[in-house]
Amino acid sequence: MxxxxxxxxxxxxxxxxxxxxxxxxxxxxxxxxxxxxxxxxxxxxxxxxxxxxxxxxxxxxxxxxxxxxxxxxxxxxxxxxxxxxxxxxxxxxxxxxxxxxxxxxxxxxxxxxxxxxxxxxDKELTLGTIKIDLSKHIVLKNEEEVTLTQREFELLTYLIQNKGKVCTRNQILKDVWDINFEYDTGVIDVFMNAIRKKLNLKIEEDYIKTIRGIGYIANDL
Amino acid sequence: MxxxxxxxxxxxxxxxxxxxxxxxxxxxxxxxxxxxxxxxxxxxxxxxxxxxxxxxxxxxxxxxxxxxxxxxxxxxxxxxxxxxxxxxxxxxxxxxxxxxxxxxxxxxxxxxxxxxxxxxxDKELTLGTIKIDLSKHIVLKNEEEVTLTQREFELLTYLIQNKGKVCTRNQILKDVWDINFEYDTGVIDVFMNAIRKKLNLKIEEDYIKTIRGIGYIANDL
DNA sequence: TGTTAACTTAATGTTCCCTTAAGATTACGC
DNA sequence: GCGTAATCTTAAGGGAACATTAAGTTAACA
Incomplete structure (x- = not known):
């Protein structure tokens, strides 16, 4: 300022x-x-x-x-x-x-x-070149708008809000899906896949990393 | 005021x-x-x-x-x-x-x-080619007057006043209808439909975009 | 009080998204 | 390197949310 x-x-x-x-x-x-x-x-x-x-x-x-x-x-x-x-x-x-x-x-x-x-x-969440404008409800990658569905949007927002922290599958199910018991059909994977695809995240610029056996973590590089 | x-x-x-x-x-x-x-x-x-x-x-x-x-x-x-x-x-x-x-x-x-x-x-509210003159209580699209009913007028005004920000269905019910509890019969949809029809807004020229699961947002293009 | 316009509710149609499941691929331990 | 388990990927069915239309109800005005 x-x-x-x-x-x-x-x-x-x-x-x-x-x-x-x-x-x-x-x-x-x-x-x-x-x-x-x-x-x-x-x-x-x-x-x-x-x-x-x-x-x-x-x-x-x-x-x-x-x-x-x-x-x-x-x-x-x-x-x-x-x-x-x-x-x-x-x-x-x-x-x-x-x-x-x-x-x-x-x-x-x-x-x-x-x-x-x-x-x-007007919180603007960012992760590398990804920007989320909550009030406009839009996601930008390199200043280009990327249209995500509601769930995709929530999941990405959640990960970025917890940037740098590991999010376990259970935490994600609880906080994004509001499922409070042990139950995983693979929904998370499907959405992670969709997000990565839409944001065109290649493995080398993996802002979102998979932690095998645990969950995921978002990180600026 | x-x-x-x-x-x-x-x-x-x-x-x-x-x-x-x-x-x-x-x-x-x-x-x-x-x-x-x-x-x-x-x-x-x-x-x-x-x-x-x-x-x-x-x-x-x-x-x-x-x-x-x-x-x-x-x-x-x-x-x-x-x-x-x-x-x-x-x-x-x-x-x-x-x-x-x-x-x-x-x-x-x-x-x-x-x-x-x-x-x-911002007495004169605008959204693309749409103009609202609050003092005269009229709406213009491409300089042509469009007659809206009271509720339609209020809803459109509300959306344009909050241009660029997502308006949730609950916010709209609260601020336009003064309904403060969880209750939706689909009134909003009906009015959105009426507004879009009267203003001849096609969904693809989305000055007013539907945000599935959330609400609506007005945006200049 | 009757008529009309506006608002609300209800019913139906349509679209799009979430979930599931199943096969492909990758990571990891042995 | 091989097997197993976790994750990735894809596609299809079902369902929820929205769009649209019509009917019912209220309110306004003559």
Whole structure:
């Protein structure tokens, strides 16, 4: 997650940058409005922290300018301007949140996280060149869609969710087929075969390995 | 836009309800946590305003409970609990914003609008050559008007609003029919059929795809 | 209150997927 | 290398889910 900080007070910039990097974010900084505008024009950020009083272009105008081209990147004001009128103006300009200085770093981090919650959500499972998009219910191999049946889809999803762990036949029967007693007619084999065929998995790129006498395991190579 | 207020202080409830209705919102209120929970379980709201200190179930627990089933409806805390720790706890529980009492109504409205910005954006819903104009309540295919019944309209709108995401039969029953228990007589199929027929959608040009065993998905091609 | 449109249920037709089983192939122990 | 057991592969039957149509029920409106 890449955060852009547009702020001119060096102390605050350093404080924010260090703190956010420790939180695991990639941070870029701009120390005036026009620099910030330039960066936004040419790069994609996941979130923008914006001071109001800035050299060259003030934060409010910058916010409006950003919103002309980009309606989606979350913008959070971080400013000493603390009146209701200013807050409202900031939000009207297109900001998603408005935090008044002095602020608690902990709260800032939490308010940032609010905007990242949904990004994490759309879980995309991957296994080598295979991608599963759960919300779209599709499987891609090398960016090409592969149509699987419901069971095939569930089985593949299960294996990838348990990537790196051996899945025994009994576990698979229990979790994918909801069969809780010892009973195997060879269904699993049939579906494994179908999956391997449809995904065109050759033995040398065996993302899905057979563990004889036990079950199967999915693995990135 | 339908807002749910969960708050026990009558004065505040009335103040909020009246103010928000004047802003053009549809407002429902609950005066304790369990009532609020019940409403959320059985209805769809566009935003929830939540007090912290509530009879029966407190706001924090209610927030967490809502988030188990529903990760998307914006939740805004509106509470006298004003420490950083409490703010962080509220946000961590799944809230999208946290406003401390006493608050400015003007700011509240603006912060609410933040969450509705994107909804307004897609007032004109489209799916391939299909267009829905919500304000006029009409559907166009290739610029030609197609007359749908109410349910057909709602179902199509729902699918297009969730374009690119799989809608399960249960979700559809819940959100379009407001049926919250396992119960399917085949109504959905009948309406899907009607929609496909009226919009002249062949299965091979699958703007609306059937996902066997799951539900349906709308997709631009 | 009668008529009509819309919604729901029920019945039938159709498609496609899951399962089974049986033969072919591979892995492993001796 | 040979035999055995596990796995792979294939194809067909049966069944579940969906599509479609029609009939029954409700709701709306004149």
């Amino acid at each position: 890449h955060i852009l900080i547009v702020e001119d007070e060096l102390g605050i910039v350093q404080f924010l940058q260090q703190g956010l990097q420790e939180e695991g974010y990639l941070v870029t900084t701009a120390n005036d409005g026009s620099k910030g505008f330039e960066l936004v024009q040419n790069h994609q950020y996941d979130l923008i922290l914006l001071d109001w009083m800035l050299p060259k272009i003030n934060g409010l105008d910058l916010c409006k300018a950003i919103r002309i081209k980009d309606q989606h990147t979350p913008i959070i004001f971080l400013t000493a301007k603390d009146t209701v009128q200013e807050t409202v103006a900031g939000l009207k300009a297109g900001a998603n949140d408005y935090i008044k200085k002095p602020f608690s770093f902990e709260e800032l981090v939490e308010r940032i996280k609010v905007h990242f919650r949904h990004k994490k959500e | 339908h807002i749910l207020i969960v708050e026990d202080e009558l004065g505040i409830v009335q103040f909020l309800q009246q103010g928000l209705q004047e802003e053009g919102y549809l407002v429902t209120t609950a005066n304790d946590g369990s009532k609020g929970f019940e409403l959320v379980q059985n209805h769809q709201y566009d935003l929830i305003l939540l007090d912290w200190m509530l009879p029966k179930i407190n706001g924090l627990d209610l927030c967490k409970a809502i988030r188990i089933k529903d990760q998307h409806t914006p939740i805004i805390f509106l509470t006298a609990k004003d420490t950083v720790q409490e703010t962080v706890a509220g946000l961590k529980a799944g809230a999208n914003d946290y406003i401390k009492k006493p608050f400015s109504f003007e700011e509240l409205v603006e912060r609410i609008k933040v969450h509705f910005r994107h909804k307004k954006e």
